[in-house]
Amino acid sequence: MATELLLGGFVYSSSVPDATALAVTDGVVTWVGSDAVGRALHPDAQIIDLADRFVAPAFVDSHVHLTSTGLALDGLTLHAATSRSDCLARLAAAVRHTGDGEPIWGLGWDDSTWGGVDSEDRRFPTTAEIDEVVGHRPVYLARADEHSAVASTALRRLVPDLDAADGFDQHAPLVAQAHHLVRAAARSLISADTRFRLQRRALDAAAAAGVVAVHENSGPEIAGLDDFLSLADLDHPVAVRRYWGQAADSAEHAAELLSITRADGLAGDLFVDGALGSHTAWLRDPYADDPHTTGIVHLDPGTIGAHIRACTLAGIQAGFHVIGDAATKTAVAAFAAVAEELGTPAVARCAHRLEHLEMADADDAAVLARCGVIASMQPLFDAEWGGAGQLYAQRLGDVRAADLNDFAMIAKAGVALSFSSDSPVTAIDPWATIRAAVHPHRTESGISARAAFGACTRGAWRAGGIRDGLAGTLEPGADADYAVWEVDELVVAGSHAGVQRWSTDPRSRVPALPDVSASARLPRCVRTVRAGTAIYTGDAW
Known part of the structure; x- marks a missing residue:
């Protein structure tokens, strides 16, 4: 059995809150503790120097949409749009960089945040305004919550009898059944190869996080x-x-x-x-x-x-x-x-x-x-x-x-x-x-x-149905699912003053976490490991 011994860091463990080292054998955590004891217990282990980095159980994101995430990462994103005219300008830029006849997916516009002197700039773009920019292209632009969307006439025409569907509007964002039908039409224009690439792109981004x-x-x-x-x-x-x-x-x-x-x-x-x-x-x-x-x-x-x-x-x-x-x-x-x-x-x-x-x-x-x-x-x-x-x-x-x-x-x-x-x-x-x-x-x-x-x-x-008491921890017997982070400061903080007074007392044995206060810089991931195998390695590793 091959053992890796991670030394010289800060390991998040409820059972050993001051741990600096972690041993992993065949993808399973086998020991957590201090550097000196780790070296004594595992003299033949492969040594990995953590260089004062923070090691914690890896994360699980329990609600995602992978293909849409891939589209957002690689396609037209409208989260930063500041007005209707800015949204349309970003759409025009996407048209210039998209092949003739190719569909355009845009995600994330949010008119609740839009400003501008002209009140018209604080509303959604209409179908006619989109058509003026894109011509005969099929275009689907989802609102930030993805429960409504504006769409070009070309895309709308791919749905028979769309005007009879609940939630239809000739000019305004589509909701309810009309939105679902237009989204399905837009989805049908994505090839299987493209979909595969988008899904992998989303999962790669997850690993990097x-x-x-x-x-x-x-x-x-x-x-x-x-x-x-x-x-x-x-x-x-x-x-x-x-x-x-x-x-x-x-x-x-x-x-x-x-x-x-x-x-x-x-x-x-x-x-x-x-x-x-x-x-x-x-x-x-x-x-x-x-x-x-x-x-x-x-x-x-x-x-x-x-x-x-x-x-x-x-x-x-x-x-x-x-x-x-x-x-x-x-x-x-x-x-x-x-x-x-x-x-x-x-x-x-x-x-x-x-x-x-x-x-x-x-x-x-x-x-x-x-x-x-x-x-x-x-x-x-x-x-x-x-x-x-x-x-x-x-x-x-x-x-x-x-x-x-x-x-x-x-x-x-x-x-x-x-x-x-x-x-x-x-x-x-x-x-x-x-x-x-x-x-x-x-x-x-x-x-x-x-x-x-x-x-x-x-x-x-x-x-997700895993209730063995070990998943999501770095306790012996758990799968070695962990991430290594560069952090500025580790702190112990409670939800209010009374809890915090006890949490920071050494007798409480509460492990420290990175500072997440508003002014703090959040941790940077340098390595992600799934069952003992690295699935992401950053340049800083």
């Missing part, structure tokens, strides 16, 4: 079955757990869907509603900036309950996409009803999931904790859209917006947390995710760095 596993959240309306099946056969060292968002009406139906799709679960982006930015999240009260709507409902309560029941009976992990408070309440009520019928242990055993869970209250959290439902959340949503005058406040008003993404309340209720990016909606950046959870816009909603780190490691493995 210290991530060794991701959870693909797909479904009929998001990327389609061809895209989903292609991921099952993709050979890449970053592990991909695959969730298919389609409702089942019986245990037999659930098993059939799992067999056809080769999915790991019938969860993820099974849409109950849409997104706040697109005015499609399902709310109990109307939008503050559009009092004529409460959003869009994709699944009725009966369908939601039947899906939970079917998956629970089949022993399959179920879950839903919920953002609005009405969507959340409906899903929570369905979990409670199925638990009442089948027994809470049967429901909890499946570790069902709710994606996003932005507008949950204490009553919701209590039910989810009792039913063992995992909250898959994206702290970078708060960093991107929380705060005075930002998207949440625009859509909901200041009072309702202040209650979103209450990580502390949800954790305190006993709900298991798993943090993720929803890439390409936000970037695959685990340390930025941790910072956003520790320092949200509403201070009371923040959790400790240790809890946030756990939600990106152990919690994310548990959300």
